[in-house]
Amino acid sequence: MSEITYEMTQKDNVWLPAAFPAQGRLPTQRYLVRQNCLRQVSDEKAYHQELCLAANRRVELPCCKTLHVSLFFDGTGNNLYNDLYQAVPNHPTNIVRLFQATIGAGYAGGASGKPLLDDVESTGGKYFKYYIPGVGTPFPEINDLDYSTSGLAFANRGEDRINWALLRLIDVLKRVLVNDKIDDEACRKSLEAMSTTWHTLDLGGRHNRYGEFYKQFARLKRELKIARSQPGRSKSKLLGMKLYVYGFSRGAAEARTFVNWLTELLPSPTGDNQKPSQCLQAKNETDPDCNLPISVEFLGLFDTVASVGISHVVPVVEGHMGWADGTQELPSEATYGGLVKRCVHLVSTHEQRLSFPMDSIRRSDGTYPTGSTEVIYPGVHSDLGGGYPPGEQGKSIGKTDGLLLSQIALHEMYAAAFQAGAPLKVPPSVLPNDLQYQLWRAMPADVQKEFEAALELINRFNAWRQVTLGLAMPQQPLSDEEAACFEPVRASVALEQAMENQMNWLTAWRINRYANGMLLGMPFFHEAPNRDAKKA
Template sequence: MSSEMSLALPCFAPPPFPDAGRLLLSAAQVNANYKKQVRDEMDYRIKLAAQTGKKGIIPCCRSLHISLFFDGTGNNEENDTRAAKPSHPTNIAKLYHATYQDADRDGYFRYYLPGVGTPFPKIGEMDYSTHGLAFATGGEDRINWALLRLVDALSYAITKGAKRLDDSVAKGMLPDMQAHAPFSGEVNRRNVMKPLLKALETQAVPSQQPHLLRIKLFIYGFSRGAAEARTFVNWLTQLPDPKTKTEHQELTLAGLPVSIEFLGLLDTVASVGAAHILPGAAGHMGWADNTQQLPDERTFPGLIKCCRHFVSAHEQRLCFPLDSVRRPDGSYPANTQEVIYPGMHSDVGGGYPPQDQGKSCNGVGEILSQIVLHDMYATAFEAGAPLSVLAECVTDCIKDKSPNRQIDIKTQGEFDFSKELVKRFNIWRQTLLNTTLQGAEESEDKQQGYRAYQLSQALESAVIDQVGWITAWRIGRYANGSLTAQYFYKSAPQLDAEGLQREKDAHDAAVKELNAHRAEAEKNRKPLDESLQGKPDLDPTNAQYQLREAAREFQHDYRAWGRDINGGIFWDKTLQIALDVIPKHAIFLINGDDEAAEYEQMKADGNRRYSQLFIDKLGTGIRTQPRADLLALYDEQIHDSRAWFMQSALGGREPWGGYFRYRMIYCGNQANKNLRLISVEGKVLNAAPTSNNVVWFVEPKTAYNNATYKVKDMATGVVQTLNPPASTMQPGAVVAQARSGVISEQHQAMMASAINMLKESGAKVV
């Protein structure tokens, strides 16, 4: 950990989870939520009465409440909620379901944006995309679509006849909003949005009924969707013309003040461009470049009223580096908390179905992400979010108000939870607090609402401690061979060879049928919509095999028996990944010395924690409480994201990764690991000039001690051994400097070429 990060402010632990869950609200909480929503209207009426001297006048006025939901990588509400069996929407989709429905007439708007790598017919993406899943392709269009949703809501609220921004018209605007390297796209977005907003501002006369007061935004995001949400916030602040913008000026759209009442983020992962699928790639390219820090509150005071970032304690995949909301200087933005939760990436953001990997076999109520769902609901509700409430919680204050604020039965079922889950979570929470485990911790909040507990550790230190616990679990279950005797393993779905073939045949038949329906629609000139969107790639039902292979990999690494680079990947597939990525984006190497040190520390921490979960060297689980319940949380709730990830696509697990690596954590453009930049803007640094078609690869000594780095020019066949620059924990500054140099070289080459062309044409060049 860098010295700067060691001085960082502490992160937070979640509060104890209440036995009754967080949907069971008090009358005071429900009424406070309503009063926050109408506070501006009440203030306006009081002010107007004071100005006119007339009391009792109730002018028709309102604020617009706009909720935006950016779902995670590979997550798609249309498929996950309606088509998938069993249904497995993420927490973002569930919060979307819980938000006021069909409430546009009352000034409440909600918009859902499917995760990258999944169909989004409104922007022209009909199919699941490997590039979207791996490199966040399509993220820029989703963010720009969200900006255009603001125009849609404003148009409905302002124009006569409540006109909407037609989807086909908005889709046609997206190409004009896109960035073109090396430029950021800021001017392009402003050029599209400015005339739309100006036209609406002209129509929004003071005498309009209802009189519009302001725009309140409620923004949610998971995974790359959380990165999109953060980029959206930054791009929103760039819409005003910089020529007319003054310091500390309030952000406005169409003349209306804008505030972000709530920003709810679940385990932000940018991973745009090349993620850490190779031995290092920043993931901060394209639309995520310099957009992950929240706007400076000194420039935009009061813009973000409340931000909560819930992060995974146990995720370790290279492709999922975490983007903290902490500033590079170690401080947190105002009104912001970063809270650690147990489990992997999707144990926080949701999306696992019951029985996945043999976990949560008794239904949705046992899924670990349900805790996060309730907690995000609670903190958003307290911030005034337009979220529906249980029938028994409807108060006299809201029962006759429009829109309907009562949650529907189906959505209520999506918030199910079990008593066992609550008990296990509250016991796990004590490990985060570094207290002696107690079996009967008080599970009720001392105060109503969500009150996170500030730790004494920075985020990186807390994560290191938590990884020690899951490493201890893996030693018992994986290294010591007790996996296959466990109930969760036996419950993990697994088909034999014939079953896998039938599954594939059924999937192929469904795709063929869908294509026939699409062809018929196109023949009849009917638009392709969500009903004809593509199907997810087949994810074979072989969880037991994946778990066994994961256990074999961990066992070999733990006992230093040696293995291939990732437990079964073919080398040529690794080269192909490099071939797709290298020419386009910044690529970093992770310091091999750091990896060796991480291995030793993680192994030692796991050995130290082992006796708190197991009673012998055979991996026999502890039977005394509360540690037996803590062990049960790891057995029956926390998934193994590495065991599954890329297995079906590549025949092995994530290349270059492993169970003995700490997660990469970014704070802005600062990282918690030493990195070496080797490529940026299509140029390989410290190498002779190459064509655009290059392959970068590593010849490793072991999985945790890389040795030789090379680049091969596919046009000439020339192979160069690289001498990477010095390592740094501030990759952003290095990239900016290198990019500036490359762009300068390109500019000079273009100018020289233009001058030569003019000379050859006979023109006089002065």
Template sequence: MSITLNSGSQRPAPAPLTLTPPLPKEGLLPRTSEDVALNYRTQYRPKLLAAYAAKRAAKAAGETYSGAPCINVLNITLCFDGTNNHEPSDKLGQPPSTSNVARLYHASVGADSGTEQSRANQMGFYRYYMQGVGTEFKEIGEFEPQDLGLIGAVGGENRINWSITRLLDAVGRACGEPYLDPDVAYELVQKMGTSFTEEMLGATLIKSGDSRRREALQAPLLALQKKVDFVHVRKTQPRIIGLRLYVYGFSRGAAEARAFATWLESLTQVEVEGETCYLFAGLPICIAFLGLFDTVASTGMAYAMPFAEGHMGWADDIMRLPESETFLERCVHLVAAHEQRTCFPVDSIRRKNTPDDPNGPSTYRTNTAEYLYPGMHSDVGGGYSPGDQGKSLGGPQDVMSQIPLHHMYAEAYAVGAPLQAPPNALSDEQKQDEPWLEMAEEVHDAFDISETLTLRFNTWLAHHKTGPLEDALAGEQALLTGWRINRYGSFHFRTTSAYQHVNGKDMTQEEWDALKALHERQLAENKANHEGQPLKELSGSTLATHQEYRALKQGYEQRVGSERPIDFNTHKAFEPTLDQRQMDRAMIEFGRDYDPSNWSLALAGDAISWATIPHLLFGGLIYLTNEQDEAQEYRDLRTSGNQAYLALYDLKTAEPLTDTARTLTDFFDEQVHDSRAWFMNSTALGEREVFSDYFRYRGIFFDTESNKSLSPVARAGQVIGVGIAVASVGLSIKRHDPRYLVGLLIPSLGIPVFRGKVGFPQVSAFDSVTGIALPMLDNLDNIRAFSKDPGDMLKMVKALPTPPALSAETATTPELQKLLKATEAAKALAKVKDLLDKLPDESKMGLLDQVKGALGSAGG
């Protein structure tokens, strides 16, 4: 199967990736005072141009030039962290497990504490951090970890809107105002955003997020503009001539950063005397640098339905970068070469120049670059600790993500990003005049890279073949599969230092339950303290159980030789230590995937796969992948993986054939993690249900296009094509099992094959509460068709009539009338419960049970 997006058409070949640069032994941080001075000159250029303009204006007016005006440019750094990344608590780990976004935040000038950084604020430098979805973010009302954030990126929109309030804060402080009141900022976030319930009900289809933001920000921006004008007239502060933003993001945080760029462009674009300008509170604004680590904007649907891919609601139709080079000057995107998880499709920054031109080239905007880096999602964006899955045992300097961290720093520094430099790169004069430029010791240490890691990375780079992103990823998946055939297929991974490190250190189920319960108890204590309510004291059997849990925790700490008691990070969801289980099951699963004789396919089977989602918990856009393509991917990846194995290893001894093969093997053994093994074996998710995901190419979105044939199935919490709107929708899909199609492609495997005709999947919807089937529209074949350009189908989806709400008028069938009664009964019961909650306990006396019985009779 041809992988490239444009193959088989008259379109030009897609643009290739930018070549990933080798890493010098000394890394990519500035090394001399001249490096620092060059960054400063680049940063100072807007002020210099303003001074030249003032001089020319004075000359034109016949006035005497009195010297450079007292002006300032606000350099603002915004950092959007990835899913489950939480800098305030991650940095406290021993060693720290901060992501690359958090490390760039630490290295950015403009902290809001400390004398030197306060001086930096006065010079116009500000920095802000937005923790990842799924973690605690008190400022926007998330007081504890949220599973819906981990699964479906819920909370992303509020983080983006919070970042907009940070611009209000920076401009206000530059005008001499105090910090923007957190309560005021939170109120703005609420006004700008869409609640979870509203998103499920399709509220964004009625009132766009853009109109909400404009409406909420109109008064604050007008007031701020008046303040800016007042300060400029009074000359009590340096005249602000513009805002330059430096934005970083990882994972869903990278999607947030891209959404922020799109939303801000729309919010600030105005026409002034026939020229397009971008103004925030009357001040010119631009994004000088947008640095992205492996953008993922996916819905969480693939947790339950492995043949689904998609976008969260706030990420729909906005991943395309702004076209204006005036507004967005430079963008760099670093992509993970070996990520495979279905629910982590990457959003490339490549796109068609003209979205509506079917034959237009797929290329990159000017001043943007996309690079490939080895490893999984967090091997590029950071967040792994030394020892996770037995990798990087040499310490933080051996963690793979250090290399893309250096690259991103260097890219940003080259365009004037306000980043600190190592102490030995600064002259004595620079340290004295601008002390905020010097990295603290712990910040500098967080950029350390070992010689071993550098050597292995450069060896991989010399072996890597570039090209368009989809081709480069296919080549890297083949290389990784060749390594897995050696290490997983024959269980040779158990001989590695990584496996020996994790062997015997997993939590037992009893220990897991105990530590999870203690974590939840700590969360309850935190919540009680926040609400000012006393937590119910433990007594009797509950106290005994709690003490038993503590004893199990201490026993586990002793068993694994923990140097200190395990501290619970209640800012994030609890995660048990299960590294050995992850790697053991990865080897078993890969072996099963690789050898189809283990599939146990029935000779007379109906070749059908089912997936049922009881509730579409997530808005946004959900696609189905094509089972025929999945079978083809299995064949291609198995074939190319075998070829890679033969190029790397001796058939008799299974040992590497060359020094390069040995170095690559060590690299995958000791640096590259297995994110899929963690994903499927770290919690109650268990192993995947459908097909063999170790033999599937990663999904890629190129704006409205994809490297895979997709069919839209749900949007904004509703199944596409449903004929009636209800609050809670379930989804059922029936399709052919792709494993039966593999036999058609590789007859030598001798496995049962599907002999019938492969057609569209059967998609149906039902009410989640009652299970009653919902009516579907007819003639949906064009919309259901699989295409690598799903943007065209989305136009048809948007043209579908909005389904009417369930009511007495629309309940025209016995089934819908039954559903209407059940819905009304559920609403009435909810109201009664609300009333009862307000009554004293002694007044309830079984009243609720009586009401339930009455409502049950009425609804039945």
């Protein structure tokens, strides 16, 4: 059983999932789509209001835009190219499914040339997305060419993946400002320059990252200044960059490190109790038109596991070596308040965690960061982040993915991100009339199929809530507004107690399953493929 320990520090209570709707959580109302789109142009509206106030009258809408960049860090051993295109049956994780459901041009690591991206011009040059393969899997763009034991066991090459993601911010600027991009060879050279070396170990690679990032940033200074000030006719004024970051397993740990390393690129505070400007700006740069405001609008995490270097199975060691050392707590509100607008962490309650303990987003003082929510769900690690094919271990038997428990977490994360304004595709039927021509906003039929959730699964999930959490069964169907809304319920206990309660239920079920021979009659026992069988 998982080891659960308690400390004397008072801890905030965790959250419980809301009732899951029979129709799923994809939006079914056009006004919900419009609300999502309005959140994406909040900076444009604020800039327009600023111009109106300055002129003391209503002025025409200015030509301006904000860049929206979505980053997807996949889990250990998970790889889009293999899981979506080579494996039979295919079994993409929820990170891959959300990547497919996101608007944007960009790049999918290890899957170059596949039809996964939108056209830059058709989307107004505003939306970009990037996929980062899981540690232990091929990522040729960073010269990680094959599956590796060191990646699977120790999260080796995680640092390069995070630095590759940081360089995507430069890639977006190159695409927008000079109609170019970072090629793989140049990227590999930058990654080498950014990596932690023995003589900079005391700085944790921070010096190297900062130096190389701003070396690349400086090459765009002239074009950035023009775009931020007076771009000229038919050119949009650049207002800033909004990030949407997702991660599963060690990919979630990478996502958290990414956010912390992003803060290292921000200007230093100007004095005591002063917050740094939340923008990309080179040291000693004083021209306000040579910086770029930046924010993390949404940070979506599936069951964070770091276990970098030697895992927690060894006494004293906690699995937070290398790039995970001191990088898993979200940036301090005292210094970086408002940088991360919303964080959602979906946690597995039935995983056996001796070697791979979960990292809560709760701070060391027992409190949750502002704007964050941590919610418990049934199942093991990949029942949250996805990756199991139908029929794995004799379970979720069917011709579609509708019975996979991970479909619940997929819908939950989609709804949470959608509420936060993430640029997600929607079913074509709910596109407002004036957006019908923007076909890139429509979710393709094959991606909609990946969001299928069977009513049998939904009923069992809601029964789990009722029996083990004491929450009422919903009156189905829920309203369309309720269905599309991510609103978990605050528990009366902290995370540790909630997980212990779930382990008690699981242990009782296991004892009952074996004690009276019930196991031999379970459908999954008979459906499990022979490769899962063990000799007596």
